Amino acid sequence: MRSLVLVGHGSHLNGESAGAVYRYAELLRGRGLFDEVVEGYWKEEPSLRQVLKTTASTDVTVIPMFISEGYFTETVIPRELGLGHQGPVPPGGVARVLGGRTVRYTLPYGVHPGMSDVILERAREVLPDLNAQDTALVVLGHGTTRNENSNRVIYGNADRLRESGLFAEVHALFLDEEPKVGGWPERVRAPRVVVVPFFASEGWHTLETIPEDMGLTGEVTEFPENPHGPQTVYYARPVGTHPSVADVVLHLAEEARGASERGGDEERGHAQAWAAFLDLARRGTRVGEAVVTPHAGMFELRHALDEGRPTDDLTTVVTPEGLRDLARRDEGGHHRPVHTLRNLPRGWRAVLSEADLPRGVHYLYPAVVEEGYAQHCHTLRATPWPTTARRQTGIYTKVTRATPEQVEDVAKDVCSGCLKTRLWAGEKLTRTFFSGVPGAIPCAEACTYFIAEVREEVSGKRGQASPGHDD
Incomplete structure (x- = not known):
């Protein structure tokens, strides 16, 4: 199997920022040249720290969807992916074996001669x-x-x-x-x-x-x-x-195959997580604010608070992309950069085949199945806040100056509205939604939304403007 990951900047504030990456992913998915095409973002979900967990294959090619080389392509993305590479990327890309996967990282599409x-x-x-x-x-x-x-x-x-x-x-x-x-x-x-x-x-x-x-x-x-x-x-x-950018992406991916042919033992966590989730789904289950119900060989997803509501009162979507688009905004139409915030909109139902269900659930709650299953199996490793803070570069290095009191003040505002349990802050989670507790979702590492808010807190600017920071 081969996986293609398209990485964009994303935004905590603007829901349209991720649109171009989604469109190219759909174009490339339709061509069927890769077993899967996955999106990842610096400022949205799945985050760069999570996205490799959501891939199914042992051969992953990561394309930065940026117009030129620079800070994000040479510093932020390699750092967050854990590639152990900083600085200019050679024309053929770089490759590393991470967690049993060969991960190939290329130049941004904008610099390709095509x-x-x-x-x-x-x-x-x-x-x-x-x-x-x-x-x-x-x-x-x-x-x-x-x-x-x-x-x-x-x-x-x-x-x-x-x-x-x-x-x-x-x-x-x-x-x-x-x-x-x-x-x-x-x-x-x-x-x-x-x-x-x-x-x-x-x-x-x-x-x-x-x-x-x-x-x-x-x-x-x-x-x-x-x-x-x-x-x-x-x-x-x-x-x-332009749609032809998809051809440029494919050229980059093909050229990256020569970066390294090193393989690794297949990481079974991804396959096992989704097999376990499908087993739950076939019997009916709930994850976060969503309930999954099997029906006539298909699966219906809806907001748990809409259980029992007549289907005629609900908007029906029949594709993973339809579920993605409605889950990206709350009922007031505001962008949801963190999908586990307790503001999933109501008034919809998604009807998906078993083949489409994993992608639909992934769009609804990115990386939650993979990380939830790892926690269920006691294999999820949390990253403490000081470690995350020290990893930051550029304008975010100042988060290392945040006092424990400042970090907790931000957590009261940001994390209190989230379904996840902060393992990175030392909180305990003995059971997950795999054990039948719908809202029991682990948070292994502080998200970029939280990091941005801590930066604003240290700068003395939090609450003075719209929440979040998009640099």
Whole structure:
């Protein structure tokens, strides 16, 4: 078996942040080239510390779904996955044997040479008859003076497309460093100009900042009096939302197979956990706030407080993705970065086959089955808070300064609303939902939401703005 893990940043505040990773996972899952495709996040669930536990195979390839190399791809992700690697990732990726799995970690998709083809596809979408006689291409990046990798990928793609001879001119321009996009009229001479944003997703920059800086009014904007004569700008959608990114991901995964062929003994915990859970489900069970009921070869899931409620009163979903989408928001429509918070919305029922049930339960409560079963078998290892705090880097290093009183103050606000028992704080959990106690779910390590809140507490800012921190 082979597993593919797509890693995104995610957000404690914005439910749309994870959308692109989910969409690519669905595309790649549909191609059937991997036995499973799993998503993991820095700021959502399953977390980077949990995601490898949720994979079924002994050969796992991890792709960072980022547009360029940098702090997250070189420091945060390898650290949280426990790869024992820091710094630049070689072109073929790195590989480690962890817990009986060969884990292959690649470069982010945005730096792959195949992204030049994605840029070209975006350009042709907005201007099908582009040509080398009268068409200029602007590859537009964010840019930052703090990380040279941010502009290197833009210049590399611009160079490759310039060498292709398909355009009269090719320019690399940026939002936050020179040469800036606002100066495009002085630099670009061709009468037709295609602008392709090298961004991972649609957002504030692609929808607001870039059009404002360039004076654009829509997909096509006429400029009758520019310094080099009349020009027409064709504004393309960002590269990161193009379906062809899935092909780039597959190329990265294939190239990573050569990083190492070291194997390991198969880790049976995952298979045993889901076999045990399916045995419970076939008899009817409850986990967290959800109840699972077998019926005519299928399984119905609903909120436990909706037991006995007529099905006509409930919204029915029939796919794991449908269950995922409804579980990501509470009844007020607010984003749920931690799925074991006691705010699972009511008013729904999911009807899933036995083949789809594991993925549906995984989306409802990520990593809970794997960690719950390990605790049930007395094999789950907790990570004490001081160890988690010392592992943090960057802006989160200050959590090491949190006093025990500050940590507990945050726990009263954050953890009191969660179903999990804090093993990392020394709390005991002698029985789990595998023993018939629905809310008995272990928490082996402080989550990133808690870490972010501790940072705010140490900074004296907690409660002054929206909860959580998305850096």
